[in-house]
Amino acid sequence: MKVLDLGTSSLREVNSVLQTATTGEFVVSNPQGAHALGCGLDAPVTLRVEGPVGYYCGGMNQQANVLVDGNAGTGLAENIMSGTVTVTGNAGQSAGATGHGGLVVVQGNASARCGISMKGVDIVVGGDVGHMSAFMAQAGALIVLGDAGADLGDSIYEAQLFVRGSTTSLGADCVEKEVRPEHLDFLAVRLADAEMDANPADFSRYGSARMLYNFHPDDVNAVEAAR
Amino acid sequence: MCGIVGLFLKTGRHEHELGHLTSLMLEQMRERGPDSAGFAIYGDDREEETRLTVLAESIDIDWDAVCGRLSGALDGLVSYRTVLDHAIIETTATGSEARRWLIDHVPEVTVLGFGHAIELYKAVGDPRLVAERYDLAGRSGTHAIAHTRMATESAVTTAGSHPFSTGEDTCLVHNGSLSNHNLLREVLESKGVSFQTENDTEVAAGYVAWRLTEGDTLVEALERGIDDLDGFYTLCVGTRDGFAVLRDPIACKPAVMAETDDWVAMASEYRSIAQLPGVEHATVWEPEPARVFAWSRS
Numbered sequence: 001m002k003v004l005d006l007g008t009s010s011l012r013e014v015n016s017v018l019q020t021a022t023t024g025e026f027v028v029s030n031p032q033g034a035h036a037l038g039c040g041l042d043a044p045v046t047l048r049v050e051g052p053v054g055y056y057c058g059g060m061n062q063q064a065n066v067l068v069d070g071n072a073g074t075g076l077a078e079n080i081m082s083g084t085v086t087v088t089g090n091a092g093q094s095a096g097a098t099g100h101g102g103l104v105v106v107q108g109n110a111s112a113r114c115g116i117s118m119k120g121v122d123i124v125v126g127g128d129v130g131h132m133s134a135f136m137a138q139a140g141a142l143i144v145l146g147d148a149g150a151d152l153g154d155s156i157y158e159a160q161l162f163v164r165g166s167t168t169s170l171g172a173d174c175v176e177k178e179v180r181p182e183h184l185d186f187l188a189v190r191l192a193d194a195e196m197d198a199n200p201a202d203f204s205r206y207g208s209a210r211m212l213y214n215f216h217p218d219d220v221n222a223v224e225a226a227r
Numbered sequence: 228m229c230g231i232v233g234l235f236l237k238t239g240r241h242e243h244e245l246g247h248l249t250s251l252m253l254e255q256m257r258e259r260g261p262d263s264a265g266f267a268i269y270g271d272d273r274e275e276e277t278r279l280t281v282l283a284e285s286i287d288i289d290w291d292a293v294c295g296r297l298s299g300a301l302d303g304l305v306s307y308r309t310v311l312d313h314a315i316i317e318t319t320a321t322g323s324e325a326r327r328w329l330i331d332h333v334p335e336v337t338v339l340g341f342g343h344a345i346e347l348y349k350a351v352g353d354p355r356l357v358a359e360r361y362d363l364a365g366r367s368g369t370h371a372i373a374h375t376r377m378a379t380e381s382a383v384t385t386a387g388s389h390p391f392s393t394g395e396d397t398c399l400v401h402n403g404s405l406s407n408h409n410l411l412r413e414v415l416e417s418k419g420v421s422f423q424t425e426n427d428t429e430v431a432a433g434y435v436a437w438r439l440t441e442g443d444t445l446v447e448a449l450e451r452g453i454d455d456l457d458g459f460y461t462l463c464v465g466t467r468d469g470f471a472v473l474r475d476p477i478a479c480k481p482a483v484m485a486e487t488d489d490w491v492a493m494a495s496e497y498r499s500i501a502q503l504p505g506v507e508h509a510t511v512w513e514p515e516p517a518r519v520f521a522w523s524r525s
Contacts, residue, residue: 131478
């Protein structure tokens with residue numbers, strides 16, 4: 001395990017070490033809200049950040065497992081491709097935005113626009129999500145153990161939304177859907193991956209009414225799966 | 228872009244270092260607003276006296292003469308001290324009348340603010356240099372609000388820098404832009420509010436000050452503002468003994484808040500808050516849109 005101290009090293013130095021590593025375990029101390037920490041990782045490394053981070057932590061992540069022991073600012077794990085980004089505290093707005101794959105876990109609350117334009121990432125939030133979460137979400141799943149703010153899933157395409165608590169309001173073309181056995185199975189797996197203790201049967205499911213967009217015949221399988 | 232910081236002390240523990248802590252927070256926001264900066268600091272509250280912070284930018288002004296005329300026009304004692312191009316005019320006369328007289332009779336100066344506890348300083352240039360020039364770090368007090376500006380809506384001038392203040396002991400900093408400020412300025416002018424710039428944020432400051440004089444609490448004034456202010460904004464507002472934060476209903480402009488037993492802080496980014504003593508035990512959150520977060524010390 002290698003310790004990188006942002007109190008004595010520059011952010012560029014730390015990111016350079018992380019981005020060129022091909023394997024190994026790293027700890028970053030004294031992050032002090034630094035931006036873009038651990039962005040662009042593309043190897044099966046493990047990164048633990050001891051303290052709060054600023055914007056875009058774990059952005060574009062591939063393969064790596066990133067754990068932030070603290071809060072995260074705007075754009076956590078933006079455009080994540082694979083791997084896992086976990087935050088023990090709260091996340092600022094646009095967590096998991098545009099993510100293509102992998103898993104984002106926020107143990108506390110996520111703010112506005114969580115999962116905006118998500119394209120395949122799975123996001124699990126232990127607390128609440130703010131307004132306009134999963135806006136224009138295209139694929140993947142947003143799983144919220146708490147409540148969802150106003151306009152959940154506005155203009156949604158084929159992502160799946162699961163909320164255990166209340167929803168202030170649903171956005172345009174977002175509707176509640178039946179929870180079928182395959183959804184319970186999926187929730188059980190993802191909740192376990194996220195190390196969240198919750199009963200899949202307690203969640204409601206939301207998705208697209210498909211009145212706002214014209215889908216392509218090639219996407220019929222995704223449409224069938226989300227029905 | 229712009230950067231905002233605000234620090235409200237709930238106890239006396241850090242009053243001696245309020246300016247120092249605010250300068251540390253401001254330093255972190257330099258990149259968000261490199262063209263100008265300003266700060267308002269509340270302290271040394273004196274019931275019998277009003278202090279007016281007056282700016283004479285790029286001109287040599289005879290403050291003795293100005294204060295002599297002011298003293299003759301108003302019913303009260305007038306004295307002053309200067310801090311570079313700013314003058315702090317102290318008077319026992321009514322603050323709003325003194326402000327009005329200066330605006331009407333000394334058009335070459337800008338009245339940055341007035342009140343029993345507030346002083347404001349602002350200038351064009353690197354926020355670090357602005358803080359040093361007006362000795363932010365050496366000041367004590369109960370709460371402070373500061374701003375680094377990246378001008379989008381009006382020119383890079385000292386008068387266009389934040390914080391803006393139009394009412395007694397009330398000031399406001401803003402990240403964003405208002406879209407209905409011209410109409411709102413006309414409405415407020417018809418109610419007797421006077422403005423000194425074309426800046427949108429001054430209109431928001433005038434709006435809040437007007438609502439407070441109409442009897443609203445700070446929370447009520449800002450809640451009404453959600454309906455009346457159109458545009459993008461994260462606002463941080465200071466009053467004589469209060470502090471509040473409001474984001475517009477869409478909340479595109481960033482804000483993070485933190486609270487301990489000793490202080491409440493807000494900033495555009497966590498980096499600023501990370502400078503504060505005891506932050507490792509603070510509650511940290513992103514303020515929800517269209518919700519007023521307010522504290523008072525009374």
